[in-house]
Amino acid sequence: MSQQKEWPLWEVFIRSKQGLDHKHVGSLHAADAEMAIQNARDVYTRRMEGVSIWVVESKHVHASNPDEAGAFFDPANDKVYRHPTFYEVPAEIKNM
């Protein structure tokens, strides 16, 4: 039998209502995915906060490195022309 004693950690994502994205709400421990979903229902949706639940074992989440966030997200910094406010629209032009 394995030495592992603590149940694995799962990240919980909830769709609060039909048409919206699933959003990260927190984490919990569970032996398997089925139990993680049931526990997520009990812990995170006691007041109808959700219509759908995703669980992902935390060890499968890969993240960008916060210490390198500056350099990593830098390419977007100087591209103001990606925003509509960069462009001047003549006052005569409506609905653009």
Place this chain on the structure above:
Amino acid sequence: METIIEKSLEEAFEEKIAKEIRIEPKDWMPEQYRKTLVRQISQHAHSEIVGMLPEGNWITRAPSLKRKAILLSKVQDEAGHGLYLYSAAETLGTSRDQMIADLHSGKAKYSSIFNYPTLSWADIGAIGWLVDGAAIMNQVPLIRTSYGPYARAMVRVCKEESFHQRQGFEIMMSLCNGAPAQKKMAQEAFNRWWWPTLMMFGPKDAESPNTEQSMRWKIKRFTNDELRQRFVDMMVPQAEFLGLTVPDKDLKWNEAKNGYDFGDVDWEEFWNVVKGNGPCNKDRINTRVKAYEEGAWVREAALAHAQKRAAREAANQAK
């Protein structure tokens, strides 16, 4: 070289704190900040979990089905609060098993309020009204605490907490509007819980060595004495509405400070309970340890079952 990097990291951290930018789990943080948070968040989690015991004591004896359903729901919320908070603490690198071991060994503390017994049904009213009221007073500013996962957990907790206080107040109101014996029950419960509730805000500012650093790191937003004063100012009119007498002969409105003057908490009692000598300390921990130990086989079986199933699925896929 090492120290230069360390210093710039610390500066970047301090800058975030100054600009009210939340600190997230993988961000660099001073070791002491991490330690302070692990201590505070795990202590908070333990309080939610141990806090279920005094109220759980009355679930089977609630005076009506409605009250029973409400109390059950409230106690279930507290379990949820404990879980949100344990998860927040785990993002700092501590493990659930470690936190639970520390609770059971007595190394970690929980709020002393839960070391008092619930002698009558009125105590359930008093707890909801006073203890959850004080918890809200403590917790609302924590929504703006500097550590992201803690702040987010507090948003959920605070949303759920207000029903707790209202159901407690409603119990008190029913008793106060009832027969003289019921009113007496309410007053007696109020007398029992008033002072321990004031202790929930912690030692006086002058005797709270951690407060200053916690305020600088914006973990805490108000001092213990500030919160205690606000609580008294909020509760006295509510007690008057219920027709209850605050068990404090020194309580007096102070026009100049626009708040109440009130008597000194019995700090000897406070420290005595913190040290483990309150009326229920041993009982609370024994109950937790027993539940944990008796649940061990369930946790092991669930894990073994999950592993077996995963192995079977892997074998099927290999076919």
